[in-house]
Amino acid sequence: MNDPRTLLVRAVMFDWLGQLLILALVMLFQGLAGLPSDGITLFSQTGWLLFMLLLYPALGWLFGSYTVLRWRRLTLPVLLQRLLLTAVATLMVVAIVRWLLNPGVEVWLVHRRVQLLWMTGVSGWAFAVRLAMRRGLLLPESPRLFLLAEPDEIAQVMWAWKRVPERQRLWPTQPEVLLERMKRMDEPLLLAITPALRQHSELLPLLECSETSDPREIRMLSLLSLFQQQQERLPPAFIGQDGLAYDDLPWAATFSVQAQLKRMADLLVAAALLLITFPFVAISALLIWIEDQGPVFYTQQRSGWLGRPFWVIKLRTMSVQPSHEPPSWTKPGDHRITSVGGWLRRFRIDELPQLFNVLKGEMSLIGPRPERPEMEQELERQIPHYRKRHWMRPGLSGWAQVCAPYASSVEDSDLKLSYDLYYLLNFSTWLDLVILFRTIKTVLKAGGR
Structure with a gap:
């Protein structure tokens, strides 16, 4: 599953790779960056390099360039806006730190032309990475989510699901329709089944098919597990009377x-x-x-x-x-x-x-x-x-x-x-x-x- 923190970590790793690749190109084309033709190394400015490698993803996280990866629809103008804000903010912070520390001329990494070329290239790289991640080129394909529930349960489950609208869509379906789709196996599937429906005999062929299928392609789980994995919450309406006990908690031990x-x-x-x-x-x-x-x-x-x-x-x-005002x-x-x-x-x-x-x-x-x-x-x-x-x-x-x-x-x-x-x-x-x-x-x- 591509949970939000996995997406964040992978996007940061790709951004770091892009920063290093773009910097290597800047060093390769020294004349374009206005650098001297010889003696260009990074050994004397490792601190500035680490600062830049940490600053760009930190500001990207602050301005939401990683948040868009979780949206149901990737809005390109918003993505461009957030990447532009990240680049501009990075340039401004570097300029302020450079003014405060006043490094020598030999610290070419913070020169204006180098910074502009670097951030322009990194922004283009970050844009391509986010598009590729959303289209399944850099990440495993996310499974299609299906719900199997009694007719009187579907409305309640779908209302609860749509309360977190930016996450993946959930599709209510019927066992026979889903069984036919499982035979085609054109994409990975994640099936959530409510407890009431598990007792029905017409579900047996579907259960047998899932048990003989590759678990990386077809997975069945409970309704609560679906909300835990996909929305990182536990709707209280779907927890049974004895569904959550104190002994289940991570710190339940006396000397935790x-x-x-x-x-x-x-x-x-x-x-x-x-x-x-x-x-x-x-x-x-x-x-x-x-x-x-x-x-x-x-x-x-x-x-x-x-x-x-x-x-x-x-x-x-x-x-x-x-003092007599009622609480509101x-x-x-x-x-x-x-x-x-x-x-x-x-x-x-x-x-x-x-x-x-x-x-x-x-x-x-x-x-x-x-x-x-x-x-x-x-x-x-x-x-x-x-x-x-x-x-x-x-x-x-x-x-x-x-x-x-x-x-x-x-x-x-x-x-x-x-x-x-x-x-x-x-x-x-x-x-x-x-x-x-x-x-x-x-x-x-x-x-x-």
Whole structure:
């Protein structure tokens, strides 16, 4: 399966190859680059070379030139725009660093003409690589996804599937139609079967055919496995009453090494972030007070480990509300958000005081976001398995925060819970790092809400 992180890693590797090949061409045609005819080597500027090799993919990741690989349809104008932004940003960063460090003339790698030729060639290479990856030239062909379900199940499954629209299309079908397609074998197939349909006798020929077929060409899996593999979430509506137990979780052991490492990382990183971000918090607090002379900080009760309440502390981003005001969802463009608060939310600066909650052990850096207890009472009634998100300490950021839109309704909370449940079942240090980097990307792009 070509999951998003596999696509990202392979695209980065191809981009590195392109950077080196284009640079080799620049060195080969020295006159075109305005370089002297002899004595051109890279040994004296290895640091600059490594800087460029890391800078270009980092900015490509920030501006979304890798994200387009996951889209159902590759829009060429958008791809060109993102590659152009990446190239321009790379040239600007190199120019700024060059001005700050002022290297000697012998460091030809950062000369303007070399940089322009290099980035022009790399942009063309990156464009060709992304087209080739999408058309199956540099990657194995992605399987066609089919759904086998009872007629009354199809609408619910398809509604859940289309909530993540940028991923691969899912095709509902019938056993006899699918059996005929399997005999032709013109493309790899991935078949998801609901539990109710597995009991039907007309499915036996299809099951027998799949068992005798190459598993690289035909694979059958459960509905939940399909959502896990293709959308990296677990819709709660499709999890049985006993479908997810605490013993299934990666840190269920009493002395889990992963859990201990996670807590140690929380303490070290939270302490470091408090020191680094203190100036930003202080300036933000001053701006909040200047805007309306109201309180700078805002405390609110939230549900933590096993649903136990605790108090979070945040920088205030809304106008002061009456104490009797009932709790309500925060919606995009909410009139209660102040001018300063809007900017603090976009860069998530308002969340930084919660690092104290991390140090106290009430929260983690990565985990399901804590919700207000009075809001959760309604969510628990309407969404199955909701309380299972309390099996881990709540976090400053989480898989749901970097994958799902802002929750402003029960339906949005159901979607976010599907990502939280996936995180619970697939927790690892690697996944925490993925969430951390995607959170950094959101902050740098001012994408908070």
